[in-house]
Amino acid sequence: MADIVLDKVSKRFPDGTVAVRDVDLEIADGEFVILVGPSGCGKSTTLNMIAGLEDISSGELRIGGERVNDKAPRDRDIAMVFQSYALYPNMSVRENMAFPLKLQKLDRETINQKVEEAAKVLELTPLLDRKPANLSGGQRQRVAMGRAIVRQPKAFLMDEPLSNLDAKLRVQMRTVVSRLQKQLGTTTVYVTHDQTEAMTLGDRVVIMRGGEVQQVGPPQELYDHPRNLFVAGFIGSPSMNFLHAAVQDGTLRTALGDVPVGDRIRRELESADAPRELILGIRPEHFEDAELVDEETRRRGMEFEAPVEIVESMGSDKYVYFTVEGERASAAELEELAADAGADFTGGGANLVTRLSAESPVTEGGTRRVWFNLEKIHLFDPTNGRNLTLHEGRAAGALAD
Amino acid sequence: MATETTTRAKLRWGLLDAVVVVFALIPVLWIASLSFKTPATLTDGRFIPREWTLDNYRTIFDTDQFVRALVNSIGIALIATAVAVVLGAMAAYAIARLDFPGKRLLVGVSLLIAMFPQVSLVSPLFEIERQLHLFDTWPGLILPYITFALPLAIYTLSAFFKQIPWDLEKAAKMDGATQGQAFRRVIAPLAAPGLFTTAILVFIFCWNDFLFAITLTSTERARTVPVALSFFTGESQFEDPTGAICAAAVVITIPIILFVLFFQRRIVSGLTSGAVKG
Numbered sequence: 001m002a003d004i005v006l007d008k009v010s011k012r013f014p015d016g017t018v019a020v021r022d023v024d025l026e027i028a029d030g031e032f033v034i035l036v037g038p039s040g041c042g043k044s045t046t047l048n049m050i051a052g053l054e055d056i057s058s059g060e061l062r063i064g065g066e067r068v069n070d071k072a073p074r075d076r077d078i079a080m081v082f083q084s085y086a087l088y089p090n091m092s093v094r095e096n097m098a099f100p101l102k103l104q105k106l107d108r109e110t111i112n113q114k115v116e117e118a119a120k121v122l123e124l125t126p127l128l129d130r131k132p133a134n135l136s137g138g139q140r141q142r143v144a145m146g147r148a149i150v151r152q153p154k155a156f157l158m159d160e161p162l163s164n165l166d167a168k169l170r171v172q173m174r175t176v177v178s179r180l181q182k183q184l185g186t187t188t189v190y191v192t193h194d195q196t197e198a199m200t201l202g203d204r205v206v207i208m209r210g211g212e213v214q215q216v217g218p219p220q221e222l223y224d225h226p227r228n229l230f231v232a233g234f235i236g237s238p239s240m241n242f243l244h245a246a247v248q249d250g251t252l253r254t255a256l257g258d259v260p261v262g263d264r265i266r267r268e269l270e271s272a273d274a275p276r277e278l279i280l281g282i283r284p285e286h287f288e289d290a291e292l293v294d295e296e297t298r299r300r301g302m303e304f305e306a307p308v309e310i311v312e313s314m315g316s317d318k319y320v321y322f323t324v325e326g327e328r329a330s331a332a333e334l335e336e337l338a339a340d341a342g343a344d345f346t347g348g349g350a351n352l353v354t355r356l357s358a359e360s361p362v363t364e365g366g367t368r369r370v371w372f373n374l375e376k377i378h379l380f381d382p383t384n385g386r387n388l389t390l391h392e393g394r395a396a397g398a399l400a401d
Numbered sequence: 402m403a404t405e406t407t408t409r410a411k412l413r414w415g416l417l418d419a420v421v422v423v424f425a426l427i428p429v430l431w432i433a434s435l436s437f438k439t440p441a442t443l444t445d446g447r448f449i450p451r452e453w454t455l456d457n458y459r460t461i462f463d464t465d466q467f468v469r470a471l472v473n474s475i476g477i478a479l480i481a482t483a484v485a486v487v488l489g490a491m492a493a494y495a496i497a498r499l500d501f502p503g504k505r506l507l508v509g510v511s512l513l514i515a516m517f518p519q520v521s522l523v524s525p526l527f528e529i530e531r532q533l534h535l536f537d538t539w540p541g542l543i544l545p546y547i548t549f550a551l552p553l554a555i556y557t558l559s560a561f562f563k564q565i566p567w568d569l570e571k572a573a574k575m576d577g578a579t580q581g582q583a584f585r586r587v588i589a590p591l592a593a594p595g596l597f598t599t600a601i602l603v604f605i606f607c608w609n610d611f612l613f614a615i616t617l618t619s620t621e622r623a624r625t626v627p628v629a630l631s632f633f634t635g636e637s638q639f640e641d642p643t644g645a646i647c648a649a650a651v652v653i654t655i656p657i658i659l660f661v662l663f664f665q666r667r668i669v670s671g672l673t674s675g676a677v678k679g
C-alpha cells in the first residue's frame with residue numbers, strides 16, 4: 001500500500017518523440033485512478049514509467065514517499081496486468097501465479113496457500129493445473145489478475161486489461177476488477193480508452209491528450225465541468241453537440257437561434273483579445289421536446305425548430321437526430337476526437353443528437369420544436385479550447401452573472 | 402463422397418511421400434548394404450547382400466586412424482556447436498530486442514560472412530594458422546567453424562526470439578525477476594525449439610565439413626572423419642577399401658541421427674500459444 005506521486009514527469013524517446021510532458025499527478029493510497037485518452041496520447045508510456053519499464057526522462061516519481069526513478073521494476077513492488085495478459089505459456093496456471101512468489105523465495109507451503117487463496121477469489125481453482133493455451137480469453141484475463149494480486153504489491157498497474165474481451169465479458173470483468181480493488185484497497189492505476197470504463201470504475205479520471213494531462217477529477221465532475229473542449233468532447237456518450245457561434249452585439253448567433261449571454265461572459269467577450277467566434281456545446285440530455293416543458297423550466301432555456309432525421313426509441317427515452325443548417329464548429333480538438341472515435345463521435349457533425357423524454361410524440365420526417373437548457377450549455381474558445389463558462393472550476397451556463 | 406475424396410487424397414499424398422523418401426534413402430541404403438558385403442560379392446550389384454559380414458566394421462574399429470578421427474569429429478563439432486549457439490543466442494537476442502547503433506551493420510556483416518565463398522579463404526587461413534601454430538589442432542578447426550556457423554545461428558535464433566512476445570519479459574520483470582532470471586526462466590524455455598534447431602543445423606554443418614578439415618589438418622591430431630575416410634585404405638595397402646569406407650560412412654551417420662532424434666523431441670511447435678490474448 002502506498003501513494004504514487006508524479007512530479008513533472010516527462011518522457012522523451014531517443015528518436016525525439018515527446019510522449020509524456022510534465023505530468024503532475026498525486027494518487028492517494030488505495031485510490032483507483034483511470035488514465036484515459038485517445039490512442040497515442042501517452043497513457044501506456046506513463047504507466048510504464050511508473051512500473052519502471054521505461055526510464056523517466058525528467059521529473060520525479062515517488063512511491064510511498066520514496067524517490068524510485070532509478071529503481072528497477074522488481075524493487076518497486078508493483079504488479080502489472082498487461083493488455084496481452086502476458087501469461088507464461090510453458091507454465092500452468094498455478095505456476096504462473098506462483099512465479100512472483102517463487103522469485104521472492106517464499107517457502108512452498110506459503111506459496112501454495114497464497115495461490116489457492118487468490119485462485120478462490122478469482123474463481124480459478126478448477127483451472128489451476130491447466131496451461132494458458134487451454135483457457136478462454138476471460139479465464140486468461142483472470143489468471144493475469146491473479147498473478148498480480150497474489151503477492152499483495154504496493155500498487156496495481158493495468159494497461160487496457162479488458163480490451164481484448166468481447167463486450168459482454170468486458171462488462172462482467174469490469175465488475176470483477178472493481179470489486180477486487182475495493183476488497184483489497186490497493187492503489188491502482190488503470191489505463192483504458194474506453195470511456196465507459198473510465199466513468200464507471202475509477203475514483204478519479206485523468207484525461208490525457210498528446211502527452212499532457214487535460215483534467216483530473218471524479219468522473220461526474222469531468223462530465224459536468226469540463227475544463228476544455230477536448231474533455232467535453234471526450235467524455236459522454238453520445239458526445240456533446242458542438243455548434244458554431246458568432247459573437248455579435250453581446251449575443252451569440254448560432255444555428256439554433258440567438259443565444260443570450262450573462263454579464264460575466266459578456267465582459268469576457270468585450271475584452272480586446274476576445275475571440276469573435278465560439279463553439280457552443282450542449283449535451284444530448286439537455287434538450288427536451290418543447291411540448292413537454294413547463295413554464296418554469298421554459299424560462300431557463302430557449303427553443304428552436306428543426307427537421308427530424310432519425311428517432312431511436314430506447315424505451316426509457318428517445319434519441320432524436322435533427323438536421324441543423326449553418327456553419328460547422330471547427331477546432332483541432334474536434335478533428336482529433338473524430339479521428340480517434342470514428343463514427344462514434346457525433347459531436348462535430350451537422351447532426352444534432354438529442355435525448356428527449358419517451359413521451360415525446362416526435363416522428364421521423366417532420367419538424368419539431370425543441371427546448372434546450374441555457375444553464376447547461378458550455379462555450380469554448382476554438383483557438384485554445386478553453387471553457388469560458390467555467391468559473392472557479394464550475395460550469396454555470398451562458399447566462400451566469 | 403467427401404470421405405472418398407479424402408481417402409484418395411491421402412493415397413496420393415502417401416504415394417508422393419513414399420517416392421520422395423525412397424529417392425532420398427536409396428543411396429544411403431545402398432551404402433549400408435555395401436558395408437555388410439564381403440569383398441568378393443561387393444560388385445555383384447545385388448541390393449540385399451548374399452553373404453552378411455561384419456568384417457568391414459571390425460576393420461575400421463581396428464584401425465586407430467578411424468577411432469581417432471571419430472573422437473576428433475565429435476569433440477570439434479560439439480565444442481563449435483556449443484560456442485556458436487551460445488554466442489549466437491546472445492547476439493540474436495540483442496538483435497531481436499534492442500535498438501542499438503550499428504544493428505543493421507552487424508546483421509549485414511554477418512550475412513556477408515555467410516555468403517563468402519569458403520574456398521577462397523582456404524589458403525589464407527592455412528597461412529594464418531601455420532603462423533599462429535593453430536594448424537592441425539582442434540582450435541584450428543573450431544574457430545573457422547564458429548565463424549561460419551555464427552551467421553546461421555544468429556539468423557535462425559533471431560527469428561525465434563522475435564516470435565516471443567516482449568510483454569512476457571516485461572511481465573517477468575514486474576513479477577520480480579532480474580534480467581538474467583527473466584531470460585533463463587521465461588525466455589529461454591520458450592526459445593528452446595529455436596536453440597535446438599540451431600544446434601542441429603550447426604552440428605551438421607561442422608560434422609560434414611570437408612574443405613577446412615582437409616586443408617587445415619595434416620595428422621591424426623585433428624583430422625576429422627570425412628577427411629580420414631578419404632585417406633582410407635584397407636588393412637593392407639592393396640586391399641580394396643570400398644567395404645570399409647562404406648562401413649565408416651554408416652558409422653559417422655549414426656551420431657547425426659542420434660543428435661537429431663534426441664533434440665527433435667524437444668522441438669515442439671506452438672510452445673508460445675496461450676501467452677497472449679488468442
Ligand SMILES: Nc1ncnc2c1ncn2[C@@H]1O[C@H](COP(=O)(O)OP(=O)(O)OP(=O)(O)O)[C@@H](O)[C@H]1O
Pocket residue numbers: 013014015017018019037038039040041042043044045046193
Ligand atoms: N519506443 C518508442 N520510440 C518512439 N516513440 C514512441 C515509442 N513508444 C511509444 N512512442 C510514441 O509515444 C506516444 C505515446 O505512446 P503510448 O504507447 O504511451 O500511447 P497510448 O496512449 O498507450 O496509446 P494506445 O491507446 O494506442 O495504447 C505515441 O505517439 C507513440 O508513437
Ligand SMILES: [Mg+2]
Pocket residue numbers: 043044045159
Ligand atoms: Mg497503450
